[in-house]
Amino acid sequence: MTTAPDHAIIAGSAPRWHAAVLLLVLLAVVVAGFAFRGVTAPRDAAAPEDVFSAERAAASVAPVVAVPRPMGSVENDSAHEELAAQLSALGFEIETQEGIGTRVLDGEASVGYVRNLVATRPGTDPTGTVVLASHIDSVPGAPGAADAGVGLAVILGTARALGPETLRNDLVILLVDGEERGLLGSDAYLAGPGQELTAPVVVLNHEARG
Known part of the structure; x- marks a missing residue:
């Protein structure tokens, strides 16, 4: 054995x-x-200015998500102006980037005229760039409260909580147009001003609820 x-x-x-x-x-x-x-309980409008307030964030984006705002619409232009005014009041330098965005996927192409909103706060001694990104437009049949109204609210609330103090690195708030038509605004930005950002670039994408 x-x-x-x-x-x-x-x-x-x-x-x-x-x-x-x-x-x-x-x-x-x-x-x-x-x-x-x-999760941390949401803070109301009585929260200190340097603390993120969900109530203030929701109020800041309420005028934007009242109606659908597809690319090229009057409502899209109104949302663009409202967001520009709020970011300007928070101390950002505002620029509207106009251009043609294109995208080719699986043999199909999308092309469109876009108006991106770029808000910048230069850093004191930049060694890179932080980009808070989302999109302005919505699909034609919905006001886009979730896509991307939530992202817009988070960005506006974050900008407010950061306060007027300049950070070390450049801070860019990038609100692109034509996202629902195929990332057209992102394409136009990357082909233009995006190439001038101080590297390395860290992008926090506030798309929909992700």
């Missing part, structure tokens, strides 16, 4: 131990996930 070598027994039993340990680790992760699911 022959017996298997010790190393063969160890090799055969190791996967069982590995599976048990992995199961325990996964269980611990799940338990930790449920334990830390709580």
Whole structure:
């Protein structure tokens, strides 16, 4: 009668131990996930100016998301002007970038005239650029409260909470046009002013609810 070598027994039993340990680790992760699911309660308009207030953020974007604002519409122009006025009041340098955006995907092309809103606050000693990005336009049949009204509200609330103090790095708020038609505003920006940003560039994309 022959017996298997010790190393063969160890090799055969190791996967069982590995599976048990992995199961325990996964269980611990799940338990930790449920334990830390709580979120910070939203702050109302009485919150200090240097604290993000969900109520103030929602109020700032309310005029923009009242009606649909597809690319090229009067409502889109009104939203553009409203956002420009708010960002100017917060101390940003405002520029409207006009151009033609294009996109080719799977043999189909989208082309359109876009008006991007670019708000800039130069840094004191920039070693890079932080970009807070979202889009102004919505689909024709909806006011775009979620896409991307929520993103616009977060950006406006963040800009307010940062206050008037200049940061070390350049801060750019990029609100593009023609996103719903195929990222047309983003294309126009990257082909133009986007090439002049101080590198490295960190982009925080506030698209829809993502």
